[in-house]
Amino acid sequence: MARSDAVRNREKVRQAAETVLSEQGLSARMDEIARRAGVGVGTVYRHFATKEALYQAIVTARVDVLLAEADQLRESGDPRTAFFTFFTRIVADATGKKAYTDALRTAGIDLKSEQAAQAARMRQAIDDLLRNAQQTAAVRRDAALPEILALLRGATMAAETGDYPAAVLDRSLQLLLDGLRPHADI
Amino acid sequence: MARSDAVRNREKVRQAAETVLSEQGLSARMDEIARRAGVGVGTVYRHFATKEALYQAIVTARVDVLLAEADQLRESGDPRTAFFTFFTRIVADATGKKAYTDALRTAGIDLKSEQAAQAARMRQAIDDLLRNAQQTAAVRRDAALPEILALLRGATMAAETGDYPAAVLDRSLQLLLDGLRPHADI
Amino acid sequence: MARSDAVRNREKVRQAAETVLSEQGLSARMDEIARRAGVGVGTVYRHFATKEALYQAIVTARVDVLLAEADQLRESGDPRTAFFTFFTRIVADATGKKAYTDALRTAGIDLKSEQAAQAARMRQAIDDLLRNAQQTAAVRRDAALPEILALLRGATMAAETGDYPAAVLDRSLQLLLDGLRPHADI
Amino acid sequence: MARSDAVRNREKVRQAAETVLSEQGLSARMDEIARRAGVGVGTVYRHFATKEALYQAIVTARVDVLLAEADQLRESGDPRTAFFTFFTRIVADATGKKAYTDALRTAGIDLKSEQAAQAARMRQAIDDLLRNAQQTAAVRRDAALPEILALLRGATMAAETGDYPAAVLDRSLQLLLDGLRPHADI
DNA sequence: CATGAATGAGAGTTCATTCAT
DNA sequence: CATGAATGAACTCTCATTCAT
Structure with a gap:
């Protein structure tokens, strides 16, 4: 079988896994994927050594998309819009998708070494957007990256649960x- | 009658389960507990009919403690302090404890019917504290209960991950x- | 506690076990009994060393009753009535009662040694009734004890299943x- | 594709199960099979979803064989031989095989719906043979199907016990x- | 390189039996 | 002697991973 078939299979598996994991979370069975x-199943294992590796591949792919979006937003001009849009974008991307949180963990800690670079890039991207937004006074200057990441993680996890209607998630x-945003108490 | 022994053992099991579930989450094995x-293991099953029941018992006990604290806070005078302290208290209680989120879900949806009453009480307690705080202008009046619960859930879940240092969690x-809090943009 | 209490307890247990085993068969739990x-449960075990022993005690008691009835029937005069009534009596006694079959096995093989004597008495009782019935030409002379016992066992087991209405069992x-009965082909 | 292997394994499992269930009855362990x-064990479960399903598969297969034999016998000409041979055949097939009775129960009650059709066919087969035999005066005309089935069940169960020598079973x-058979009393 | 059958280490749960109270 | 809590081996079933075809 030609090389291109293998590539196609890998992609089919990745997409199926993305769907299934979104729907069922990490407890999804490999057979189902x-x-x-x-x-x-053998083909799944040919492309991804373990369930964990498959999962990591999905997260990696997703984060790559998000990173690209971060780039676009950063270059789009308005730092305020860029920051808030990216934050919103990440949460929206996770809404109702079980087992997706780790995309954010990727930007935090506990990642497999192969993904350290990507994680660093994610941190960097968010940091850039944050600093730009802070420099234009769109975001409080006393908000540092770590706490922003924690807030982002929490928002993402709440969205993942699927327990909240879109309107409620939006308002929250x-x-x-x-x-x-910078503000004065009333 | 070995009643006192039974009580002691039940408590030993409950505590062990609390510890183990905190450390390992819901995937913890009954053998380990x-x-x-x-x-x-038989003793664990004598006191708690299923793994789910054991887990629910722990969550229920915890939520009871939180509810008592909510009562105290509400009667302690200052609505502002009461609301913020309770929010903080819930998050602090979950910090580093895997599989604890469901205490909050309890206040939301998807609960077993026996716990419906407790869930309703939790919602009510938070609603009371929220309304009081809003009446004294300690909290934005446009923040309704559902979104507050969603934010609380997210904060709790982030805390549970164990991925963030206490200082970071505090700042976030x-x-x-x-x-x-009510505020005017700068 | 006085001796009589122990005796009373033993009897309470025996009766409860008889009921429960009749209803649920050998899979009944000791706790339920x-x-x-x-x-x-401790008291059950004080009187009967194992589940098997409890079961044997019940069977033994039942067979004793049946043996007494066999005596009465043998002395009641009519050999024909005696044989057929006893056969019918045994089957009726088992109807719908799970795990009772072994009363008959007792008359066959595989019994615990303590019950060998009782088993022998049962065989003897049936043999006596059979011979008497054969001597008065109430039963075919070519029917020997072993095959009669096998037929009795089968009839009893079918009755135990609870799968057949009384009328059907009666007719069968x-x-x-x-x-x-001795007969000539038509 | 290891299809042929799978087929072979399925058959190995079926045969092993038949043997083990014959020897030990329904309490046989899946590990042992x-x-x-x-x-x-996983292979057993791959082919048969549950212990119950495995058991049902065996019984179904056996009853199918018996049904085929019933067909042959019915067409073989002599109604008398057909009826008596089939009755004998069923009992012989069960001799010494624990947990086989249910093949007959299948013809009675309490069956899983998928086997309703097979059960009905078994009833029908026996009914046909019975009626034919009765029309040629080979069997008493006052013996109806239900009681014949009850007698068959009892004979089968007695045979299953393994407690009776072949000669005794034969004579009974x-x-x-x-x-x-139709007869006049002497 | 693909397939999916086979594997077997668990995982939750049950229950006859024991023994501290 | 009675109690019933505790025990833990057994049992069924699951599923990530391997490997013969």
């Missing part, structure tokens, strides 16, 4: 982001 | 709560 | 017994 | 069947 990809995120 | 409690919570 | 007897037993 | 088949069955 294979079934949805239309291949045998609005409150959160609004609170990050 | 029994081992830590210094009893046989500070930012979040500060943002809930 | 104790509960129905109104005692603790009627056919069986009728077939045991 | 796997061991005898020379496969892992001879007595039973002989009694089913």
Whole structure:
């Protein structure tokens, strides 16, 4: 079988895994992923050594997309919009998708070494957007990266649960982001 | 009658389960819980019919403690302090404890019917504290209960991960709560 | 506690066990038997060393009753009535009672040595009734004890299943017994 | 594709299960069945979803064989031989095989719905043979299907016990069947 | 390189039996 | 002697991973 077939299979598996993990979380079975990809389990294992590796691959792919978006936003001009949009974008991306949180953990700690670089880039991207936003007074200057990451993680995890209607999630995120803007108490 | 022994063992099991679940989350094995409690698995099952029941018992006990604290806080006079302290208290209680989030879910949805009453009480307690705080202008009047619960859930989940140093969690919570206060943009 | 209490307890346990085993068969739990007897499991074990022993005690008691009936029937005069009534009596006694079959096995093989004597008496009782019935030409002379016991066992087991309405069991037993009478083909 | 292997293994499992269930009855352990088949437990479960399903598969297969024999016998000409041979055949098939009775229960009650059709066919087969035999005066006309089934069940259960030598079983069955023939009392 | 059957180490749960109270 | 809590081996079933075809 030609090389291109293998590449195609890898992609089929990745997509199936993304769907299944989104729906069922980490407890999804490998058989189910294979079934949805239309291949045998063996093929899944050919492309991804373990369930963990498959999962990491998905997260990596997702973070790559997010990183690209961060780049675009950073270059789009308005630092305020860039920061808030990215924050919102990440949360929206996770909404209702189980087992996706780790995309953010990736930006934090506990990652496999191969992904250290990507994690650093994510941290850097958020840091850049944050600093730009702070320099234009769009975000409180006393908010440092670590706490912003923690808030982002929490927002993402709440969104993942699937327990909250979109409107509620929106309002809660609005409150959160609004609170990050510089303000004077009334 | 070995009643006192039984009570003691039940408590040993409960504590062991609390510890183990805190450390390992819901995937913790019943054998491990029994081992830590210094009893046989059968004893664990004598006191708690299923793994789920054991878990629910722990969550229920914890939420009861929190509810008592909510009562005290509400009667302690200052609505501002009461609200922010309770929010902080819940998050602090969850910090580093895996599988604890569901205490909050309890206040949301998806609970077993026996715990419906407790869940309702939790919602009510938070609602009371929120309304009081809003009436004294300690919290934005446009923040409704559902979004507050979502924010609380997120903060709790982030705390549970164990991925963030206490200082970072503190600062992130500070930012979040500060943002809930009424304010004018600068 | 006085001796009489112990005796009373033993009897309570025996009766509870008889009921429970009749209803649920050998898979009945010891806890359930104790509960129905109104005692603790420990008490059940004080009187009967194992579940098997308890079961054997019940069977033994039942067979004793049946043996007494066999005596009465043998002395009641009519050999024909005696044989058919006893056969019917045994089957009726087992109807719908799970795990009772072994009363008959007792008359066959595989019994614990303590019950060998009782088993022998049962065989003897049936043999006596059979011979008497054969001597008065109430039963075919070519039917020997072993095959009669096998037929009795089968009839009893079918009755125990609880799968057949009383009327059906009656008719089947009627056919069986009728077939045991001396007859000429038509 | 290891299809042929799978088929072979399924058959190995089925045979091992048949053997083990014959020897030990329904209480046989799945581990033991796997061991005898020379496969892992997982393989047993791959082919048969539950212990119950495995058991049902065996019974179903056996009843299918019996049904085929019933067909042959019905078409073989002599109604008398057909009926008595089939009755004998069923009992012989069960002799010494624990947990086989349910093949007959299948013809009665309490069956899983998927086997309703097979059960009905078994009833029908026996009914056909019975009616044919009755029309040629080989069997008493007052013996209806339900009681015949009850007698068959009892004979089968007695045979299953393994408590009776073949000669005894033979004679008991001879007595039973002989009694089913039309006759005049002497 | 793909397949999916096979593996087997657990995981939760049950229950006859023991023994501290 | 009675109690019932404790025990832990057994049992069924699951699923990530391996490997023969």
